[in-house]
Amino acid sequence: MIPSLSSESLEAWLLWQNQLQFFTFDENFVKEINSDIAEEIAKSFRKTGFVSVPQTASFSASTIVKSTGEPIDESLPPLERVRAKAERCSACRLAAKRTKMVFGEGNPDANIMFIGEGPGEDEDLSGRPFVGKAGQLLTKIIENGMKIPREQVYIANIVKCRPPANRDPMPDEAQCCIGFLKEQISIVKPKALILLGKVAMKNLLGIESSMSKAREATYEYDGIKVFVTYHPSALLRNEAYKRPVWEDIKKAMKYLGMM
Numbered sequence: 001m002i003p004s005l006s007s008e009s010l011e012a013w014l015l016w017q018n019q020l021q022f023f024t025f026d027e028n029f030v031k032e033i034n035s036d037i038a039e040e041i042a043k044s045f046r047k048t049g050f051v052s053v054p055q056t057a058s059f060s061a062s063t064i065v066k067s068t069g070e071p072i073d074e075s076l077p078p079l080e081r082v083r084a085k086a087e088r089c090s091a092c093r094l095a096a097k098r099t100k101m102v103f104g105e106g107n108p109d110a111n112i113m114f115i116g117e118g119p120g121e122d123e124d125l126s127g128r129p130f131v132g133k134a135g136q137l138l139t140k141i142i143e144n145g146m147k148i149p150r151e152q153v154y155i156a157n158i159v160k161c162r163p164p165a166n167r168d169p170m171p172d173e174a175q176c177c178i179g180f181l182k183e184q185i186s187i188v189k190p191k192a193l194i195l196l197g198k199v200a201m202k203n204l205l206g207i208e209s210s211m212s213k214a215r216e217a218t219y220e221y222d223g224i225k226v227f228v229t230y231h232p233s234a235l236l237r238n239e240a241y242k243r244p245v246w247e248d249i250k251k252a253m254k255y256l257g258m259m
């Protein structure tokens with residue numbers, strides 16, 4: 001039996017376990033490990049509110065959202081319905097420390113959708129994507145480079161809640177959250193997706209190669225052309241990425257007939 005767990009020690013234990021062997025806290029996880037331990041973890045989850053674990057063994061994000069929130073107003077526009085679900089979501093450990101869920105924003109009929117990895121501190125506080133330094137750089141790329149207002153594109157992330165200390169989202173967090181992004185993509189139906197950085201590339205396309213290699217090609221997701229490039233925060237750290245980023249953006253603009 002695990003002695004009483006504080007939320008910090010529980011998270012540290014889970015992160016350590018996840019480094020040894022990737023898992024998702026679902027029915028299979030419960031089946032695979034000692035049931036006493038699983039029940040202790042589940043109890044602690046319930047107590048600390050890390051994950052809203054139902055009493056019965058049913059752990060899918062949509063079940064949790066449906067079982068814990070007010071019914072979603074079906075008269076809302078499609079994107080707002082998805083936002084309402086994400087606002088009630090506590091399906092992964094990132095819910096515990098978020099200030100605001102960062103759903104995404106922009107034109108619901110956008111031709112271009114930018115996808116990053118997850119909110120940072122500024123985004124967590126404001127509830128808006130890409131508003132910190134990296135976000136300001138992305139806005140410059142859109143407005144000064146592509147010559148369109150930021151409001152004309154749609155911007156979202158792989159995970160909707162801030163990973164602590166701006167670490168990359170863990171595989172199980174991304175897996176848990178990506179359904180919301182997939183719904184956003186299928187509602188907006190952009191003509192082109194521009195993935196910013198390796199986390200977006202890995203989780204949407206399943207590609208794990210280096211960015212320098214991956215950006216030599218274009219891809220498809222659900223019939224939509226996909227371009228990959230460096231995350232603006234990498235650009236802030238290393239100016240040498242400026243040129244390749246601009247080349248990637250120009251590729252997307254050419255495809256969309258913008259130049």
Ligand code: SF4
Nearest residue numbers: 089091092095161177
């Ligand atoms: S990151 Fe996504 S899956 Fe995790 S709690 Fe936030 S909205 Fe839910």
